[in-house]
Amino acid sequence: MAANETPQDEPARPPESGRPGREFRMAELAAEAGVTVRTLRFYRERKLIPPPRREGRIAWYNDHHLARLRTIGALLERGHTLGGIGELLAAFDAGRDVGELLGLQTPLLPPWSEETPVRLTPEQLADHFSQDVTAENLTASLDLGYLAVDGDEFVHISRRLLDASTELVHRGIPLAAVLEAGRTVRAHADALADVFTTLIRTHLLADILERPGTADLPGPQEVDHIARTIEKLRPLSKGVVEAELSMAMDRRVRTELETWLREQGDRDCPGERDRRADEEGPADAP
Template sequence: MAELAEEAGITVRTLRFYRERKLIPPPRREGRIAWYNEHHLARLRTIGALLERGHTLGGIADLLSAFEAGRDVGELLGLQSPLLPPWSEETPVRLTPEQLADHFSRDITPENLSTSFDIGYLATDGDEFVHISRRLLDASTELVNKGIPLTAVLEAGRKIRAHADALADIFTTLIHTHLLPHDLAHTPTPTPTPTPTPEDLQRIAHTIESLRPHAKGVVEAELSMAMDRRVRAELEGRLRDRNGEQADMREEGEAEA
């Protein structure tokens, strides 16, 4: 227990308290010896990251209990709506601590784990991690393999998340302002919002579902064209710099001659 506490950067007293609250699984026992492993350490680091984000121990216990009972965290937090189909088509990925380390090697640090939890890329499920998206995991792994530090990848992910939220705001404003039933979208503020009928909800769900490919197409087209503009500008700038250096070298050679 003392070795685990030291490795996790907490006191033995805190570790005992976590055990009493059942925030970590019990150790493997051989007689009077209690053996802890990397799964316990990963759980402690997860708890530390969640505490840094402002979660209470009671809230963390609820989250971990929900994971272990097979409940969805969105359900626990009241974020899932049974009325509308999910827009996202992303597939979560379950990873053991060893598998996560295989993806990112030495870049698995408490700071990077904390950032991943903060952005929402990672969650915990028992002794395993759950990554929110197979595509995001694959892209992050490839960028790290190309030599970009995971810290920089996560910071880019945080910025992209902010821009994605802004894009989502634009699309939802368009839908709310122009496509929702008139009596639901434009009711004056002092008037109580009317309760939508099952037919209203079905129509809204169908409208949102039909717009999915168009919204994705707009974002992909704009991003592709923006990348073309930036890459072209970058290459032209480098070409100008190289031509300028060559011109300077020629002038120096002529001066020496």
């Protein structure tokens, strides 16, 4: 037992004012998480769990520590090493720090996208991507904004993107390659969004948005007009992008197929000509 912890156990106690969740002594936390006190100390020494709150000589742990221990156990069951788990948890905590720093902002206009966020525990994320859940991929996902950290969970910004990424990984494409492709798609999508916003700003809202000076800021009616204009153009822009992408995929697939067939023909034609020559026999002399 650590020298700075009292030997007697005390029951978990309800939170004090301003301190959310239950609090546990070390032995009780270990029992709740299904690990030994020795294992708990080892995790703490490896910095896999954050330090407890000190109250004199007593160390108090909370629900966050319990969730972290359960995450470690779940990842170990899925084949992750303690070293890899440590890197994942460091990236997780870094993502949470950034999220808390940035905070949430109330948008002026309703969101353009219609995506449904998905809440995931770290072990659920591992179920989606198995051994591809690494510190590098987690950091890339946080950097791209696909994932955010909320408490002891992740929030993925889009059910559709999560499902697509999961399917691609299950089909054999490494998650790192999927994320790199996502970064490229994001850049092109931003460029497309710039095209449409420039059209709207230049031709539909110039009289409001490009007034000189800041004294005549848009009033409530003008803000409502901006919102309604953008909302009406939402399906048009999405339809244009979907149609152009569909036609571009058709062109690209057709080009790739024609190139492959031509290359196959270049390899096969000499043999095919020889086979036909043998079947036809020597040409008659004149």
